[in-house]
Amino acid sequence: MENLLATRSVTKTYGKQNALHDVSIHVRPGEVYGLIGKNGAGKSTLFKVIMGLAAQDNGEISIYNQPSIENLVGAQKNIGFMFGSQFFPYLNARENLVYTCKLKGITDKTEVDRVLKLVELDQVKKKVKTFSMGMKQRLNIANALVGKPDLIIMDEPINGLDPQGIASFRHLVQKLNREQEITFLLSSHILGELGLMATRFGFIHDGELLKEVDRETLLGKTEDQVIIKVDNTEKATYLLEDQLSSLDYVVNGDKEIVLSDHIDETNKIAKILVDGGLELYKLTPHQQTLEEYYLSLVQEGGQANV
Numbered sequence: 001m002e003n004l005l006a007t008r009s010v011t012k013t014y015g016k017q018n019a020l021h022d023v024s025i026h027v028r029p030g031e032v033y034g035l036i037g038k039n040g041a042g043k044s045t046l047f048k049v050i051m052g053l054a055a056q057d058n059g060e061i062s063i064y065n066q067p068s069i070e071n072l073v074g075a076q077k078n079i080g081f082m083f084g085s086q087f088f089p090y091l092n093a094r095e096n097l098v099y100t101c102k103l104k105g106i107t108d109k110t111e112v113d114r115v116l117k118l119v120e121l122d123q124v125k126k127k128v129k130t131f132s133m134g135m136k137q138r139l140n141i142a143n144a145l146v147g148k149p150d151l152i153i154m155d156e157p158i159n160g161l162d163p164q165g166i167a168s169f170r171h172l173v174q175k176l177n178r179e180q181e182i183t184f185l186l187s188s189h190i191l192g193e194l195g196l197m198a199t200r201f202g203f204i205h206d207g208e209l210l211k212e213v214d215r216e217t218l219l220g221k222t223e224d225q226v227i228i229k230v231d232n233t234e235k236a237t238y239l240l241e242d243q244l245s246s247l248d249y250v251v252n253g254d255k256e257i258v259l260s261d262h263i264d265e266t267n268k269i270a271k272i273l274v275d276g277g278l279e280l281y282k283l284t285p286h287q288q289t290l291e292e293y294y295l296s297l298v299q300e301g302g303q304a305n306v
């Protein structure tokens with residue numbers, strides 16, 4: 001499928017700091033793409049490079065498969081962008097958006113009403129300085145919607161929102177994605193926050209893109225596990241390795257054994273451990289979360305089996 005936005009082997013350094021190394025992401029039309037990475041992973045730098053706010057050292061950006069600089073500048077007009085709030089606090093939402101229209105050279109007088117309606121701020125008259133975080137976020141989206149972009153890029157859009165704000169943000173993104181056919185590229189340092197709304201994920205760590213994976217594949221990878229806690233982890237893994245045919249496990253920092261196979265044989269596992277003279281404190285089935293999957297991906301440097 002043709003990409004709406006792609007980066008090819010983009011590299012960017014700040015002095016000796018390697019902010020992006022060989023990053024190739026592929027955002028297809030109609031997706032809600034979640035770029036996930038911890039603080040300092042390179043998400044903002046990648047967005048700045050895409051928007052032409054920072055120059056890459058190497059690599060290419062293409063929008064609708066148009067890599068040349070002149071075309072890219074034109075194509076960037078089809079991108080709505082949000083990098084934190086930059087509104088006049090003493091103006092209301094409408095007045096702020098009129099200003100955005102002026103900056104973008106949009107003369108259509110109905111544009112402000114259109115975007116205010118889409119984010120359900122059309123009835124709100126008060127000044128922006130009195131807005132809740134959730135309302136500010138909706139105004140941010142309205143601002144990005146001005147000019148009918150195909151793609152909206154938002155850097156850490158969920159930061160600072162309460163659970164209700166996160167839910168209404170999610171519903172708004174999904175509605176705009178479905179009804180206005182807007183593609184989204186969103187970043188977060190918390191996978192769980194984008195886990196419910198993104199249709200595809202890119203995992204970035206220390207400036208490198210570890211993996212791109214669609215939602216269904218990712219959900220299929222969060223496996224059923226068994227968590228075991230005993231008084232002697234080393235002896236337990238020795239006994240289990242000895243008496244079970246194959247054993248896929250990790251020992252995590254809390255001295256727990258996380259077993260990914262033999263999950264239907266908890267009775268047998270308990271017997272092996274107790275017969276081996278171990279104190280068994282815990283033996284519980286567990287469904288791996290997206291966050292845990294992401295952490296294992298980072299630990300394995302992108303080699304997790306997707």
Ligand SMILES: Nc1ncnc2c1ncn2[C@@H]1O[C@H](COP(=O)(O)OP(=O)(O)OP(=O)(O)O)[C@@H](O)[C@H]1O
Nearest residue numbers: 014017018019037038039040041042043044045046
């Ligand atoms: N202007 C700059 N000068 C020097 N180093 C920078 C600059 N901007 C970013 N960096 C460094 O580049 C790396 C990537 O930073 P970036 O801001 O892109 O990460 P991020 O994933 O967006 O994290 P955060 O969510 O904390 O902003 C970090 O090590 C950061 O310190």
